[in-house]
Amino acid sequence: MQIIDGKATSLAIQDEIKEEVQRRVADGAKKPHLAAIIVGDNPASRAYVGHKIKACERVGFDSTLVELSENILEEQLLDEVQALNEDPAIDGFIVQLPLPDQIDAQRVLEAVLPSKDVDGFHPINAGNLSLGLPGFQPATPAGIIELLKRYSIETSGKHAVILGRSAIVGTPMTLLLSRNANPGNCTVTMCHSRTQNLDEITRSADILVAAIGRPHFVTPDMVKPGAVVIDVGINRIPDATKKSGTRLTGDVDAEGLSDVDGHITPVPGGVGPMTIAMLLKNTLDAAAQS
Amino acid sequence: MQIIDGKATSLAIQDEIKEEVQRRVADGAKKPHLAAIIVGDNPASRAYVGHKIKACERVGFDSTLVELSENILEEQLLDEVQALNEDPAIDGFIVQLPLPDQIDAQRVLEAVLPSKDVDGFHPINAGNLSLGLPGFQPATPAGIIELLKRYSIETSGKHAVILGRSAIVGTPMTLLLSRNANPGNCTVTMCHSRTQNLDEITRSADILVAAIGRPHFVTPDMVKPGAVVIDVGINRIPDATKKSGTRLTGDVDAEGLSDVDGHITPVPGGVGPMTIAMLLKNTLDAAAQS
Numbered sequence: 179m180q181i182i183d184g185k186a187t188s189l190a191i192q193d194e195i196k197e198e199v200q201r202r203v204a205d206g207a208k209k210p211h212l213a214a215i216i217v218g219d220n221p222a223s224r225a226y227v228g229h230k231i232k233a234c235e236r237v238g239f240d241s242t243l244v245e246l247s248e249n250i251l252e253e254q255l256l257d258e259v260q261a262l263n264e265d266p267a268i269d270g271f272i273v274q275l276p277l278p279d280q281i282d283a284q285r286v287l288e289a290v291l292p293s294k295d296v297d298g299f300h301p302i303n304a305g306n307l308s309l310g311l312p313g314f315q316p317a318t319p320a321g322i323i324e325l326l327k328r329y330s331i332e333t334s335g336k337h338a339v340i341l342g343r344s345a346i347v348g349t350p351m352t353l354l355l356s357r358n359a360n361p362g363n364c365t366v367t368m369c370h371s372r373t374q375n376l377d378e379i380t381r382s383a384d385i386l387v388a389a390i391g392r393p394h395f396v397t398p399d400m401v402k403p404g405a406v407v408i409d410v411g412i413n414r415i416p417d418a419t420k421k422s423g424t425r426l427t428g429d430v431d432a433e434g435l436s437d438v439d440g441h442i443t444p445v446p447g448g449v450g451p452m453t454i455a456m457l458l459k460n461t462l463d464a465a466a467q468s
Numbered sequence: 469m470q471i472i473d474g475k476a477t478s479l480a481i482q483d484e485i486k487e488e489v490q491r492r493v494a495d496g497a498k499k500p501h502l503a504a505i506i507v508g509d510n511p512a513s514r515a516y517v518g519h520k521i522k523a524c525e526r527v528g529f530d531s532t533l534v535e536l537s538e539n540i541l542e543e544q545l546l547d548e549v550q551a552l553n554e555d556p557a558i559d560g561f562i563v564q565l566p567l568p569d570q571i572d573a574q575r576v577l578e579a580v581l582p583s584k585d586v587d588g589f590h591p592i593n594a595g596n597l598s599l600g601l602p603g604f605q606p607a608t609p610a611g612i613i614e615l616l617k618r619y620s621i622e623t624s625g626k627h628a629v630i631l632g633r634s635a636i637v638g639t640p641m642t643l644l645l646s647r648n649a650n651p652g653n654c655t656v657t658m659c660h661s662r663t664q665n666l667d668e669i670t671r672s673a674d675i676l677v678a679a680i681g682r683p684h685f686v687t688p689d690m691v692k693p694g695a696v697v698i699d700v701g702i703n704r705i706p707d708a709t710k711k712s713g714t715r716l717t718g719d720v721d722a723e724g725l726s727d728v729d730g731h732i733t734p735v736p737g738g739v740g741p742m743t744i745a746m747l748l749k750n751t752l753d754a755a756a757q758s
Contacts, residue, residue, distance in 0.1 A: 300595070301596050301599055302595055305591030305593065305598065308597070308635070308643070345600065349643065353598070356642075363662040365662075368642070368655065374625045
């Protein structure tokens with residue numbers, strides 16, 4: 179399999195964004211400004227948010243990290259969201275998930291002003307995507323579309339099979355790949371835990387997107403030679419050869435596929451870095467519109 | 469094929485709605501009130517709106533028809549929408565499509581208050597559907613789900629093939645059939661004009677939804693014996709045996725399928741009448757929430 183290098187592509191996009199920011203600042207505009215709200219001390223969440231803040235620095239954005247206690251009440255969190263909604267200095271912001279149990283995450287996501295919702299999680303942005311209208315798209319599926327585009331992968335008339343129907347990956351991926359656009363115009367089959375004869379379906383895929391969160395779920399016998407395999411999974415599995423005792427792996431048995439003809443996104447270094455690039459791109463767009 | 473009788477099912481639902489209205493009125497509530505805006509003199513549009521108003525009378529709703537000139541300006545139409553948004557007597561309303569060329573239909577649909585958007589066309593309602601959240605669903609796909617439910621058709625794990633990717637039928641149908649619900653939990657394949665090997669795909673369908681607007685596009689060789697065929701097409705074709713010289717027909721060659729095992733929705737009398745029932749249901753729900 180040929181590697182689709184998400185890390186290099188992400189860095190190339192970040193370079194383009196950096197140049198665009200410099201151009202705008204030279205024209206007298208202010209720097210784009212991304213804020214992130216993080217609640218509690220979940221190490222994975224802290225790491226994700228840290229990557230995002232660092233990426234802001236790399237491209238010349240301003241950034242603000244709002245750190246809140248694990249014990250915060252929903253109303254207090256909604257007040258913080260409202261403050262960012264109303265702050266003219268902030269172009270876009272995210273609320274890092276998951277949120278603690280005392281908080282209705284959906285209510286918080288719906289409180290974010292759609293024009294600052296650079297994660298694309300607000301129903302109005304989900305609706306715009308579903309209707310083919312402009313709006314912020316969730317970073318992971320948007321990043322996959324960008325990878326297909328930059329690797330000049332033909333999608334029109336191809337059969338895309340999506341494993342997973344989540345609101346942030348599987349569902350928007352289905353919508354984006356099926357729409358009348360380029361990349362797009364795929365015949366798309368959406369699969370999930372109730373799907374029967376899954377192997378047969380995945381073997382007919384020209385483009386296979388795995389977004390189920392199960393390590394090495396996609397085995398070589400499930401993949402058609404020549405297919406483009408997009409591995410969205412980020413799973414931590416035991417690995418005695420690592421100092422930490424664990425390593426990251428995808429939903430696809432990439433090692434088993436190494437001798438098969440086709441393309442694959444590695445884990446790490448595939449889809450993951452693209453989500454950061456697309457978050458920055460959304461923030462750049464938000465700044466241009468504000 | 470066994471007939472799925474949309475007309476009888478629609479009338480049964482309308483009876484249920486009528487009883488519910490009587491119950492509510494007996495409890496001191498006001499009657500639900502649906503308004504419809506119609507622009508110009510398109511005979512098909514007038515007929516559709518006429519059916520909707522008549523159905524309101526049948527179930528005991530109040531109704532208001534707002535008839536506007538073909539030459540109305542967009543701003544004037546937006547004022548009419550705003551007036552209905554603000555009128556506490558109106559529970560829900562629709563803007564009959566198509567609209568004349570001088571009007572940006574999307575802008576008008578987005579001006580409808582989401583809580584009165586009983587057609588389910590506002591982006592926030594499309595987004596709620598996409599995210600699996602409560603909201604008004606477009607009447608045609610919601611009507612199909614209701615038919616599958618009332619005919620006790622098993623959908624979990626079945627392969628549904630959707631022909632057409634429109635915002636009001638194909639796309640929401642894909643989302644509703646794939647979600648984790650009953651009816652739902654289908655593996656769904658979304659096909660469109662760019663799909664290759666279409667016949668092969670449709671022959672694998674346990675549930676086949678045709679929503680492309682081409683008379684008799686689905687021929688018997690495209691259908692697996694035992695399949696459930698949902699015909700959304702409403703096409704007017706020449707017919708010298710009719711007084712009008714034309715008749716209505718679907719996207720499916722139903723006559724050719726008559727000896728095949730399975731289920732089919734006829735045209736007319738299948739999906740069409742269900743859209744009216746679901747519009748009334750949405751209006752009843754809007755009244756309950758207001």
